Amino acid sequence: MTEKKRYIRVVDSTMRDGSHPMAHQYTTEQVAEISAALDGAGVPLIEVSHGDGLGGSSLNYGFSKVDEQDLLAAAQGAIKNAEITVLLLPGIGIQEDLKAAYDRGARAVRVATHCTEADIAIQHIGLARELGMETLGFLMMAHMIEPEALLEQAKIQEAAGAQTVYVTDSAGAMRPDGVKRRVEALRTGLNPETKVGIHCHNNLGLGIGNSLAAIDEGADYVDGSLAGLGAGAGNAQTEVLAAVLELEGYETGIDVYKIMDAAEEVVRPMMQRPQIVDRASLVLGYAGVYSSFLLHTYRAAAKFNIEPRDILMELGRRKVVGGQEDSIIDLAAELAAAKP
Amino acid sequence: MADKIGVAIIGSGNIGTDLMMKLADHPRLDMRLMVGIDPNSEGLALAKQMGYEATSESIDGFKKHHETVQIVYEATSAKAHIANAPLYKELGKIAIDLTPAAIGPYVVPYVNIGDVLDEPNVNLITCGGQATIPIVNAVSKVTRVPYAEIVATIASKSAGPGTRQNIDEFTQTTATGIVRVGGAERGKAIIILNPADPPIMMRDTIYCQVENMDREAILGSIHDTVKRIQTYVPGYHLRIDPIFYDDRVVVTVEVEGAGMFLPEYAGNLDIMTAAAVEVGDQFAKNLLGLPTQTVATARGT
Numbered sequence: 327m328t329e330k331k332r333y334i335r336v337v338d339s340t341m342r343d344g345s346h347p348m349a350h351q352y353t354t355e356q357v358a359e360i361s362a363a364l365d366g367a368g369v370p371l372i373e374v375s376h377g378d379g380l381g382g383s384s385l386n387y388g389f390s391k392v393d394e395q396d397l398l399a400a401a402q403g404a405i406k407n408a409e410i411t412v413l414l415l416p417g418i419g420i421q422e423d424l425k426a427a428y429d430r431g432a433r434a435v436r437v438a439t440h441c442t443e444a445d446i447a448i449q450h451i452g453l454a455r456e457l458g459m460e461t462l463g464f465l466m467m468a469h470m471i472e473p474e475a476l477l478e479q480a481k482i483q484e485a486a487g488a489q490t491v492y493v494t495d496s497a498g499a500m501r502p503d504g505v506k507r508r509v510e511a512l513r514t515g516l517n518p519e520t521k522v523g524i525h526c527h528n529n530l531g532l533g534i535g536n537s538l539a540a541i542d543e544g545a546d547y548v549d550g551s552l553a554g555l556g557a558g559a560g561n562a563q564t565e566v567l568a569a570v571l572e573l574e575g576y577e578t579g580i581d582v583y584k585i586m587d588a589a590e591e592v593v594r595p596m597m598q599r600p601q602i603v604d605r606a607s608l609v610l611g612y613a614g615v616y617s618s619f620l621l622h623t624y625r626a627a628a629k630f631n632i633e634p635r636d637i638l639m640e641l642g643r644r645k646v647v648g649g650q651e652d653s654i655i656d657l658a659a660e661l662a663a664a665k666p
Numbered sequence: 667m668a669d670k671i672g673v674a675i676i677g678s679g680n681i682g683t684d685l686m687m688k689l690a691d692h693p694r695l696d697m698r699l700m701v702g703i704d705p706n707s708e709g710l711a712l713a714k715q716m717g718y719e720a721t722s723e724s725i726d727g728f729k730k731h732h733e734t735v736q737i738v739y740e741a742t743s744a745k746a747h748i749a750n751a752p753l754y755k756e757l758g759k760i761a762i763d764l765t766p767a768a769i770g771p772y773v774v775p776y777v778n779i780g781d782v783l784d785e786p787n788v789n790l791i792t793c794g795g796q797a798t799i800p801i802v803n804a805v806s807k808v809t810r811v812p813y814a815e816i817v818a819t820i821a822s823k824s825a826g827p828g829t830r831q832n833i834d835e836f837t838q839t840t841a842t843g844i845v846r847v848g849g850a851e852r853g854k855a856i857i858i859l860n861p862a863d864p865p866i867m868m869r870d871t872i873y874c875q876v877e878n879m880d881r882e883a884i885l886g887s888i889h890d891t892v893k894r895i896q897t898y899v900p901g902y903h904l905r906i907d908p909i910f911y912d913d914r915v916v917v918t919v920e921v922e923g924a925g926m927f928l929p930e931y932a933g934n935l936d937i938m939t940a941a942a943v944e945v946g947d948q949f950a951k952n953l954l955g956l957p958t959q960t961v962a963t964a965r966g967t
Contacts, residue, residue, distance in 0.1 A: 383916065384854055385815045385873040417857040420834040442861040443822060446833045629911065649858040652817045652871035656918045659906045 333577045334368050334541055337371040337523075337549045338564050340593060341401065342413050342592075345377035346444035347599060347619045351391040354400040356383040356596055360552070363588035365405040368580045369564065371434060371460075374414045374639035375399045377557065377618055378649065379438060380427055381419030395430055402431035405631030409433045413464070416446045418649060421453050428457050429600050436492070437462035437483070440647045441471050444482035450582075451486040462547070463488035463524060466648050467498040473511035480512050490521040490547050495536065496648055498527025498558055498607075499614040502539035513544040523547030526562045528554060529611025531603050532560035534570060542578065552593040558617030582607055609635045622651050626658035636661060670696035671857070672734040676725070676750065677741030678702030678709030680826065680878060681764060682801045684927040684938040685739060686713060693944070694950040698735055701728045713915040725750055732914055733755055736953065740765055743828060744835075751787060760949050761787040764942055765828075766835045772847050773817075775944040777803045778896045779959050783952045788945065792836050793934035794818035794855060795843040797902070797940045801872045801917050802848030804891035808884050810877035814850035816840065821865035821884060824932040826872040850874065861932075868933035869905065875914050884915055898944040899937050900924065 332600050341357055346476060357374060364372050376382030376394050383390040411429045411434035433456045437447045444465065454461040463483030467553075480491040483528055493508045501509075505524065512522045524540035524547070526533045548571075550564030564586070568580040591596050606624065610617050615638050623641075627634040637658055646653050673695050675682045682700065686709070689697040700713035705722035721727025728738075731762050738759045739780040742748045744767040754761045763770060770787030773779055777800055782788050790796065798816040803810055818840070831834060837855045844853030876884070888908055895902045901922030909916040921933030928935050938939050951958045 383876070384856065385813075386817050386856060410870060414834045417837065417859070420837060422834075440859065440861065443830075443859045446830050446859065449832065449834070489808070522861050645860075645862040647858065647862075649856070650817075650860065652821055652916075652918070653819075653869075655909060656871070656906060659909060663906070 330665040331575050331577065334571055334661045335370055335547045336548060336564065336580060337373060338369045338410065338551065338563070339373045339549050339561060340552040340555050341397070342373040342375045342377065342488060343561055344551050344555035345375070346621065347555055347597070347601065348561070349621065350376055350383065350388045350395060350599070354392055354396055355471050357397045358400045358404040359592055360588070361401040361404040362553070363592045365408040367584035368587070370408055370579060372405065372408050373411045373413060373436070374398050378416040379413040379419050380423035382415070384442050392635045393616070395420040395426055398427055398430040398432060406450060409460070411435060411460070413438060414450055415439070415451050415649065421450055421532050424450065424453060425457070428459065432459070434460035434462065436462045437466045437488070438466050438494070441476060441479055443464040446478040447483065448486040451483060451488050455487040462492060462496050463487050464492045464525070466494045466496045467616065468495060468508055469497055470645070473507045476508050477511045477515040480516055484520050490519070490523050491516065491522035492525050493540065493545070494525040495527060496616050497614045498533070498611040498617055499528030500536055501532060502528070502536055505536045505539045505592045509540045509545050517661060521546040523549070525549040526612070527556065527617045528559040528561065528603060528639065529607050529617060533560070534566050536639050537562045538566060538570060538574065541571070552589040553597065554601045555593055555597060556583070556617070558610045558620050560601040561604040563589065564579070604632050604636065609638045613639045615642045615646070616648040619654060621652065622654045628656045629655070630658040630662035632658050632661050669696055669954065670955055672696050672698045673737045673946065674699040674701060674728060674732070675737040675739045676701045676728060676742055676856060677865060678707045678713065679741065680928060681740070681935060681939060682741035683709035684935060685741060685942055686716070686718070688807050688924070688939055688943050690716065691945070692943070694954065695737070695946050699728070699731050701725070705762045725753065729830045730754070732759070734904070735950055736760060737762060737919055739942055739946070748873055755786055762942055762945055762949070763787060763789040764938055766792070766832070766839055767838065772843050773945055774803070775846050775898060775941055775948070776800065776959055778847050779945065779948050783949060783958060790938060790941055791843040792840045792946065793820075793868070793938045794836065794857060795840045796937045797847040797868065797870045797919060797921055798840070799843050799874045800891050801919065802844050802850050802874060804885055804887040805874040805876060805915060806849030808880060808887050811850040812877065813852045813857070813875040814844050814848060816844065817853040817856045817858065818859055818868070818873045818934070819866070820934045821866050821869070821931045822859045822861040823865050824868070824934055825859050830943050835963070837929070859889065865929070865931035868937070870919050872917040873914055879910060879913065881910055888917060899935060899938065899940045909943050
């Protein structure tokens with residue numbers, strides 16, 4: 327058994343994963359307000375980036391209303407104790423983007439790859455360490471490979487310099503047993519000083535449950551979003567994590583009342599749609615599809631008059647990976663053409 | 667006067683070997699010499715088997731055998747090409763560069779080849795660039811393209827260490843090519859590796875924001891371009907009809923490799939070597955005094 331009462335580092339992704347349901351329309355005022363609320367509640371690490379990471383503003387993923395570098399500056403200007411982290415997906419963002427983020431005050435980065443492609447991030451992880459940033463590896467769609475294979479990829483990120491490696495359930499497809507097996511593989515297979523993190527989506531209604539399972543298995547980092555604001559059915563809610571972890575005896579340094587207020591009074595009024603497990607987001611978890619495909623699928627389904635669930639199920643069968651948003655409209659057109 | 671131009675390939679890896687096989691029996695390009703560094707490489711063994719000169723002495727080996735060669739294909743690495751390029755120039759060779767070194771101008775068959783035939787060194791950009799820039803160009807010939815973006819999805823198995831160790835090079839070089847050769851005013855490129863087994867074919871999505879949504883003219887230009895690409899990359903095809911919505915055109919293409927030395931899913935490597943043969947052929951025709959590709963002129967010029 328792992329030691330109770332240990333410190334769990336909570337990373338809030340309202341302004342990164344939450345960028346998806348906001349259709350990347352965050353304003354500097356909103357970012358400043360959320361950042362101040364998170365900082366005031368004692369959240370140590372706050373992620374700000376386009377939903378698909380630095381450089382994600384594009385036709386494929388959606389253009390940002392405000393340049394993410396300006397949003398980073400706004401977040402930095404609103405905090406006192408917290409640190410700002412960014413997300414970087416090699417293949418989408420480049421090292422120059424990371425340097426620019428560092429210049430805006432980002433002091434941590436999560437370098438993300440599909441769970442089988444860790445080696446494309448070696449340069450970016452190296453640069454982050456060179457800049458002196460806290461460096462976290464993010465192995466996405468981790469449900470797609472077995473724990474042993476995930477460990478091999480985690481070792482590549484560790485060797486490149488990642489100080490923490492995440493089991494990232496991008497599809498919200500994992501159940502507690504699968505989470506535990508993967509966290510255990512990383513915790514026992516990586517160097518003892520390397521931390522393990524968990525990033526969940528609530529598509530199967532397991533965001534909090536899976537996070538707790540991971541922490542009980544030895545994960546020291548956990549991701550959340552205020553009011554769950556994130557892709558698909560959203561993430562584990564930061565305010566619920568804070569409450570649950572306190573009840574379980576873990577230390578987070580987060581004030582539970584204040585984080586509840588941040589979710590209720592700051593973020594809920596900004597939300598464009600309720601963050602719930604509806605049938606389309608449930609299908610994401612059921613089919614094992616990247617959570618940020620949700621809104622793109624709705625749009626393509628409306629354009630071609632197709633049932634969104636049919637698109638998502640077929641994307642799951644085709645084992646499409648994160649970032650392949652371009653395959654959605656292509657598939658919708660294909661399904662429409664095949665319709666009698 | 668000779669009716670064929672002597673050719674050397676530097677680099678006996680996957681790309682170099684596939685290129686060598688595509689050059690076999692070429693009417694104007696006379697494959698003479700394969701240069702490698704590993705005496706046990708499969709590419710060098712195959713070269714000998716096919717009756718070509720083969721050396722494992724790297725660039726020194728090339729120096730010994732260069733007289734019969736006028737065109738050099740660089741299929742090594744950016745670093746090696748930067749080191750080798752001055753020698754090619756000194757010896758008066760034409761260098762066709764398949765690495766990201768990009769010492770010379772970018773070239774895409776049928777798009778800008780007429781502009782570069784006097785250059786001593788040309789660069790083939792990236793596989794994603796060869797697959798997508800002609801489409802951007804097809805659209806930009808018809809209407810202003812303020813912004814174009816491409817997403818290249820390739821099978822993990824077909825992404826070699828060169829691509830993996832420097833993935834930013836792919837996105838930045840391709841984006842520059844979209845502007846410089848494709849004719850868009852701004853460009854962006856994204857690359858995704860997909861590990862599915864069996865491996866997926868290379869697929870690319872090209873988004874163009876356009877000023878005038880003249881569907882018929884845009885479609886006609888795209889279809890003409892696809893036909894021209896198919897003359898040198900038979901496995902290149904549109905996945906579905908181009909989609910028009912809002913101010914954008916969305917084109918998805920798939921590249922099925924010829925399956926000679928490399929597997930069929932490696933369309934990304936296939937389109938590079940196929941473009942290399944096509945570019946080499948145009949240089950050869952130019953050297954032999956034969957007519958070369960007429961370049962479709964840019965819009966309004």
